[in-house]
Amino acid sequence: MNQLTINFGYLFEEALIEEINQIGTYKEFVSDTTIIEIGDYIKSMPLLLNGAIKILREDEHGDELVLYYLEKGDTCAMTLSCCMGQTKSKIRAVAETDVELIMLPKEKMADWLSTYKTWQSYILQSYHHRMDELLDAVDTIAFLKMDERLFKYLKDKAMVTHNDVLQVTHKEISEDLHTSRVVVSRLLKKLENEHKITLFRNSIKVLEL
DNA sequence: ACATTAAGTGATT
DNA sequence: AATCACTTAATGT
Numbered sequence: 001m002n003q004l005t006i007n008f009g010y011l012f013e014e015a016l017i018e019e020i021n022q023i024g025t026y027k028e029f030v031s032d033t034t035i036i037e038i039g040d041y042i043k044s045m046p047l048l049l050n051g052a053i054k055i056l057r058e059d060e061h062g063d064e065l066v067l068y069y070l071e072k073g074d075t076c077a078m079t080l081s082c083c084m085g086q087t088k089s090k091i092r093a094v095a096e097t098d099v100e101l102i103m104l105p106k107e108k109m110a111d112w113l114s115t116y117k118t119w120q121s122y123i124l125q126s127y128h129h130r131m132d133e134l135l136d137a138v139d140t141i142a143f144l145k146m147d148e149r150l151f152k153y154l155k156d157k158a159m160v161t162h163n164d165v166l167q168v169t170h171k172e173i174s175e176d177l178h179t180s181r182v183v184v185s186r187l188l189k190k191l192e193n194e195h196k197i198t199l200f201r202n203s204i205k206v207l208e209l
Numbered sequence: 210a211c212a213t214t215a216a217g218t219g220a221t222t
Numbered sequence: 223a224a225t226c227a228c229t230t231a232a233t234g235t
Binding site for chain 2: 169170171181182185186188189199201202
Binding site: 145201 | 225231232
């Protein structure tokens, strides 16, 4: 399993890679699978080898809101805080693309914090990075108008899937952004008139990246 | 041919 | 920006 060395070799020393290889369990998820559900107890943390994961928040009525995406080399900050305390997940994680990852039991990650300096800085950096992404998400929701949010959403999605043609319906977008389908349709039409995207049935091509 | 789902649009709040 | 009501277009059975 060389995947690990490819994605994390520059981060971790060999001994740590070796331990991860031995202890971690390799898993795959196909696109659109829910990996972590709200309320789940977290007993292991993931290291993303390939693909992208969408992190969502949900309100009491089941309405969703996309927070950010995880990409290869990332880990989920939520699981970190959940593994420390014994709390439930407050977010949902859905595979945006097909995903390959390694699950690490939570007991080890605490041990490694003291044994491996590279592990320690990786965890701390992950936290820092997630915090930035979260602030970015807050800014986006609080300060950007819907049309700008929408365009950013499309660009982000194109980015993580490495594909400028997005396979989504207006309805799905409206759910991710927590707005109505009608609004999304109107704004998409506007973006198309501005030549930023082109619309098709069930897909959208992003022109300005 | 008919039903279903996706998308476009005017009018109203 | 949300909702309603309605139309049109594409797709599935």
